[in-house]
Amino acid sequence: MPELPEVETSTRGIKPHIQGQYLSRMVMRRDNLRWAIPKDELKSLEGERLLEVGRRGKYIVLRFTSGAMLIHLGMSGNVRIVNAGADVSKHDHVDAEFTNGKALRLHDPRRFGCWLYTNGPIDEHTLIKKLGPEPLTDDFNLDYFWAQSRGKKQAVKTWVMDSHLVVGVGNIYACESLFLAKINPKAVVGRLSKKRLERLLHTIKHVLAAAIEQGGTSLKDFVGSDGKPGYFKQELNVYGRSGEACTVCGQSVKQITQGQRSTFYCGECQKN
DNA sequence: ATCGCCTCCTGCGCGC
DNA sequence: TGCGCGCAGGAGGCGA
Numbered sequence: 001m002p003e004l005p006e007v008e009t010s011t012r013g014i015k016p017h018i019q020g021q022y023l024s025r026m027v028m029r030r031d032n033l034r035w036a037i038p039k040d041e042l043k044s045l046e047g048e049r050l051l052e053v054g055r056r057g058k059y060i061v062l063r064f065t066s067g068a069m070l071i072h073l074g075m076s077g078n079v080r081i082v083n084a085g086a087d088v089s090k091h092d093h094v095d096a097e098f099t100n101g102k103a104l105r106l107h108d109p110r111r112f113g114c115w116l117y118t119n120g121p122i123d124e125h126t127l128i129k130k131l132g133p134e135p136l137t138d139d140f141n142l143d144y145f146w147a148q149s150r151g152k153k154q155a156v157k158t159w160v161m162d163s164h165l166v167v168g169v170g171n172i173y174a175c176e177s178l179f180l181a182k183i184n185p186k187a188v189v190g191r192l193s194k195k196r197l198e199r200l201l202h203t204i205k206h207v208l209a210a211a212i213e214q215g216g217t218s219l220k221d222f223v224g225s226d227g228k229p230g231y232f233k234q235e236l237n238v239y240g241r242s243g244e245a246c247t248v249c250g251q252s253v254k255q256i257t258q259g260q261r262s263t264f265y266c267g268e269c270q271k272n
Numbered sequence: 273a274t275c276g277c278c279t280c281c282t283g284c285g286c287g288c
Numbered sequence: 289t290g291c292g293c294g295c296a297g298g299a300g301g302c303g304a
Contacts, residue, residue: 003297034280034300058298075297076282091282110281112298127300154275163299170297239297259276262295278302286293 002073004135004168005211007058010079014060014104015053017081021098022049023064024084030093034074034114037094041117042069050098056122057131057167062096062104067119069096070127074112080105132166135208140166142194145201149189156192157185158259160204169204172239173211175264177203179238184270185256185263210235238264 002010026042048064055061060079062069071079082105084097089107094115097103106115118125133139148165159165161174169177178185180203183196192200214235237247242255246266256263 006297034298072298074281074299108281109283110296112280152274158276161298172297260278261298275304276302277304279300280298282296284294284296286295288291288293 002058002077003170003173003211004058004208005173005215007055007060007073007168008212009215010073011053011055011060014079014081017100017102018050018062018096018098018104019053020050021100021102022047023096024099025095025097027095027097027103028093028115029088030111033093033108033111034072035116037115038117041067041119042115045069045117056128057134057163059128061122063122067117068122070114070116070118070122070125071106072114072116073106074108074110074114076110077106077108077113080107130164132162132164135166135168135204136212140201140205142198142201145197146194149192149197152189154189155185155258156183156187156189156200157263158261159189160200161259161261166204168208171261172236173204173207175239176237177207179265179270180207182269184272185258185265187272238266240264 023046025046028037028039028042031037045064045067048066050062050064052063054063058072060071073079082103084101084103086103091109092105092107094106095103106113122128133144152159157174157178160169160177161171177200181196181200183192183200238253241253242264244253246253246269249266249268251266251268253264254267
């Protein structure tokens with residue numbers, strides 16, 4: 001589902017409605033998503049003020065006075081602002097209701113997402129502390145990217161999708177970044193030149209920034225927090241275009257499988 | 273340490 | 289119309 005631009009768009013969308021508000025009630029309609037929902041801990045935040053709505057990687061972070069909530073949308077999740085108590089549809093698993101009458105609602109058919117609690121420093125949470133740098137910050141730079149690449153025998157496509165290397169590069173943006181950098185997704189990371197890694201670094205930043213600018217990619221499940229779809233899909237060069245003409249050279253776009261995920265690329269533009 | 277495979281789950285589009 | 293199949297935006301965990 002959502003890749004980083006979608007999560008960022010969601011975060012920005014929900015923020016003005018709930019940041020600074022007081023949590024009135026947690027409504028949890030299931031016991032678990034990917035992991036158990038820590039109901040008692042989440043309920044312990046009722047009455048507290050939501051100090052900040054933020055994002056780390058693909059986690060939406062809601063920071064309260066004595067603890068925080070970490071929300072991940074998995075493959076099929078979305079969050080939106082509804083009126084507290086609004087009609088519930090299938091797969092609306094959790095609502096966080098606020099005293100202004102609004103609620104943050106998580107909808108996630110496949111339930112690969114999660115809604116967790118932590119009362120320690122957010123950066124030290126088990127799932128957060130191992131995450132790589134944010135792609136749009138200077139922490140994600142050529143020195144780092146180059147150093148991480150040396151000695152790696154992995155294919156570059158699966159490597160850039162590892163959130164421990166850099167967060168936020170999902171299947172769509174990995175394919176699109178490699179296309180724009182003219183690098184074959186099967187290329188072995190440790191054998192890529194610094195020049196090519198520099199190009200990839202820049203295309204990743206560019207593609208993610210452009211996607212955020214446009215409100216995320218609109219595929220099946222993604223709906224922004226205001227209910228409007230994103231508009232990036234029309235700009236995709238290779239993702240989901242198997243058999244169609246490459247936008248640059250006209251050759252048929254190829255589809256292969258890497259790490260149990262589909263990879264789309266142009267055999268002509270991305271020869272090596 | 274590194275890598276690749278498996279897994280969680282529902283929904284949708286396709287071919288028959 | 290119905291059924292079975294394959295595939296879908298993530299990523300932790302495991303075994304080799």
